Amino acid sequence: MNDPRAIAREAxxxxxxxxxxxxxxxALLRRPTADLDLVVADDAKGCARALARAVGGPAFELxxxxxxxxxxxxxxxxxxxLSPLRGGSLDDDLALRDFTIxxxxxxxxxxxxVDPHGGAQDLAAGRLRxxxxxxxxxxxxxxxxxxxxxxxxxxxxxxxxxALARASAPGAATVAQERVFxxxxxxxxxxxxxxxxxxxxxxxxxxxxxxxxxxxxGVEQNRYHHADVHAHTLEVLEQAIALQVEAGxxxxxxxxxxxxxxxxxxxxxxxxxxxxxxxxxxxxDVAKPVTLGxxxxxxxxxxxxxxxxxELAREILTRLRASEKLKAHVAALTRxxxxxxxxxxxxxxxxxALYGYLRTCEPVEVDVTLLSVADRLATRGRKARESIxxxxxxxxxxxPAALHWRAEGARAPLIRGDVLAAELGLDDGRxxxxxxxxxxxxxxxxxxxxxxxxxxxxxxxxxDEEAEAPE
Numbered sequence: 001m002n003d004p005r006a007i008a009r010e011a012x013x014x015x016x017x018x019x020x021x022x023x024x025x026x027a028l029l030r031r032p033t034a035d036l037d038l039v040v041a042d043d044a045k046g047c048a049r050a051l052a053r054a055v056g057g058p059a060f061e062l063x064x065x066x067x068x069x070x071x072x073x074x075x076x077x078x079x080x081x082l083s084p085l086r087g088g089s090l091d092d093d094l095a096l097r098d099f100t101i102x103x104x105x106x107x108x109x110x111x112x113x114v115d116p117h118g119g120a121q122d123l124a125a126g127r128l129r130x131x132x133x134x135x136x137x138x139x140x141x142x143x144x145x146x147x148x149x150x151x152x153x154x155x156x157x158x159x160x161x162x163a164l165a166r167a168s169a170p171g172a173a174t175v176a177q178e179r180v181f182x183x184x185x186x187x188x189x190x191x192x193x194x195x196x197x198x199x200x201x202x203x204x205x206x207x208x209x210x211x212x213x214x215x216x217x218g219v220e221q222n223r224y225h226h227a228d229v230h231a232h233t234l235e236v237l238e239q240a241i242a243l244q245v246e247a248g249x250x251x252x253x254x255x256x257x258x259x260x261x262x263x264x265x266x267x268x269x270x271x272x273x274x275x276x277x278x279x280x281x282x283x284x285d286v287a288k289p290v291t292l293g294x295x296x297x298x299x300x301x302x303x304x305x306x307x308x309x310x311e312l313a314r315e316i317l318t319r320l321r322a323s324e325k326l327k328a329h330v331a332a333l334t335r336x337x338x339x340x341x342x343x344x345x346x347x348x349x350x351x352x353a354l355y356g357y358l359r360t361c362e363p364v365e366v367d368v369t370l371l372s373v374a375d376r377l378a379t380r381g382r383k384a385r386e387s388i389x390x391x392x393x394x395x396x397x398x399x400p401a402a403l404h405w406r407a408e409g410a411r412a413p414l415i416r417g418d419v420l421a422a423e424l425g426l427d428d429g430r431x432x433x434x435x436x437x438x439x440x441x442x443x444x445x446x447x448x449x450x451x452x453x454x455x456x457x458x459x460x461x462x463x464d465e466e467a468e469a470p471e
Contacts, residue, residue: 004036004078009108011054016041017082018090018105018114025101028123029153034078038108039093044069044082051080091116098142099149099161100129128155136164140171143205144183151187151196162203169204180209181269181320188282189275193241194234197282212316213282215289222299224381229288233281235378236371240281243370244274251373251396258403262366268325276326277367280333281374283313310335332364333371340372340398344390349397351445357398358405359441365402369395414439414454423455424462435461 005019021037040047045061048069052059055073062068068083086093090105091114097103100119113120122129128150136142143165150157157165172180187196200206207214216230225232243250247260263274271279287308293301310331317327339357346353358365376391417432426432435458442448448457 002073002077004034004073004080005108007055008036008038008051008080011051012038012040012047012108015047017047017108019108020094020105021097021102024104024106024113025119025123028104028120036078036080038080038082039085039090039105040082041085044084048082051082090114095131096138097131098135098139098145100131101149101153101155103131123155126155128153128157128161130161130164133164136168137171139175140168141175141179141183143169143172143203144180144187144209147196147199147203147205148183148187148190150199151192152190154192165205166203170208172205173208177209177319178321181322184209184320185269185271185275185279188278189271193278194238197234197237210316212286212312216285219289219292220300221288222301222381224379224383224387226380226384227378229285232378233285236284236374237278237281239374239377240277240371243374244277248370248399251392252399252403255400255403258407259366259370259399262403262406267329268323271326273329273367276329277333277371279326280313280330280337280367280371283316283330284309284334284337284371284375286316286334287312306335306338329364329367332361333368336361336364336368337371337375340369340394341376341391343398344387344394347390347394349394352441354398354401355441355444358402361402362405366399366406369399369402414443414448415451415458420455420458424458 005023008017017038017040019036020039023033023036026033038047044067048059048071051071055071057072057074059069059071062070062081066083066086068081070079070081072079086096094103094105094114094116100117100122102119103115103117104119105114107114117129117131128146130136136146146157146161146165149155187193190196197206200210201214213230213233216233217228219229221227221229221232227235244263247256247263249256252259263272263277265273267273267276285302285305287305288302290312291302291305291308293303295301313334314327314331317330339361343349343353343357361368373392373395376388379387413436415436417436420435421427421432426435438461439448439454439457442457443454448454
């Protein structure tokens with residue numbers, strides 16, 4: 001038996017326990033869920049241990065402050081969170097919850113649903129309503145949750161809830177940022193993310209938790225753009241999502257399965273590479289306000305916004321308590337998002353130029369190629385049609401090469417560094433590294449194929465260098 005509700009009912013027989021929150025809500029929506037929330041009149045710790053013994057899975061404390069515990073199935077296929085009743089009664093407990101749709105309870109052992117705030121009616125009406133006037137003041141993280149629930153369940157917050165959320169939105173900056181990021185990454189990964197971001201703006205939430213993104217409003221760009229930096233960023237995100245959904249089929253239809261596989265790879269922080277691409281789209285121009293300059297004619301420039309953006313993306317994700325792996329990935333997307341555009345002027349593209357691009361962008365060579373396309377498609381100012389066509393033609397050439405580069409992985413070198421050092425009498429590690437890099441580039445270009453070719457190239461480079469050295 002793998003039904004967590006049935007297991008919990010049997011393990012907690014004779015105890016007062018109610019199913020609450022998302023599990024009740026999702027049942028009303030006929031949505032499957034593997035995560036249950038229970039409130040218990042007895043000791044939550046004792047109930048959790050009884051359930052853990054029954055199922056043979058782990059039990060551990062979630063919150064020392066609130067006395068909450070979690071029990072997980074041995075195969076991690078489901079989990080049950082158990083919390084003690086707050087306020088002394090079930091009605092008091094439900095009155096302390098965030099939204100009416102989450103303030104519905106069902107007795108674990110069966111019986112009538114308890115819905116004192118009309119949550120089921122709100123759910124049927126597509127309405128998101130705060131339980132009470134202190135819903136957000138008690139925990140400002142609930143403002144972020146409002147956005148996620150409105151997005152994920154397609155609910156419309158009522159006017160009073162919007163006003164309450166707006167008043168408490170600044171407090172989200174004071175909440176533990178790992179809690180904010182847990183909600184935010186679900187928003188970014190979900191459908192309707194652009195609408196969700198607009199709702200965040202409306203509530204004043206963006207300024208509280210992503211002030212760098214809010215700062216993009218009103219930052220005008222040059223004549224090759226049709227929108228300010230904020231509107232452009234949202235369009236880039238929309239284009240990146242479209243590329244993710246279609247797996248780049250418009251660029252390389254024969255490689256769509258390969259693109260899909262790359263973007264579906266788990267990356268870090270419960271995000272896959274496709275969702276990280278969305279995050280990169282959101283942050284790729286985040287440093288434009290701080291790099292804003294002016295030409296003689298007054299038109300804006302943003303020199304170095306790729307480098308500064310990589311550093312700023314790291315700072316933002318550090319504040320949100322993201323992992324080092326995710327920070328490095330998004331920073332690389334931001335740092336290299338302009339590189340494909342630079343290559344447009346180098347066509348026809350040489351194998352050496354392609355090597356330089358792939359080597360520099362690794363390990364985000366596939367992801368950043370897609371981001372660059374999204375960025376270009378969202379730039380529709382002067383000469384847009386011509387510029388977009390050239391960029392897409394280049395991307396169609398580069399994307400398959402990036403997929404092949406990634407799939408092939410590190411190749412065994414034609415010649416090892418110690419062998420090269422012995423053959424040429426070298427003892428400078430930097431010089432050996434430089435020669436090995438030259439050999440790798442020449443190999444990619446098809447100019448060397450064997451160990452002897454590699455050694456001959458290194459020897460020739462050394463002779464040329466010595467000949468050019470001043471006496």
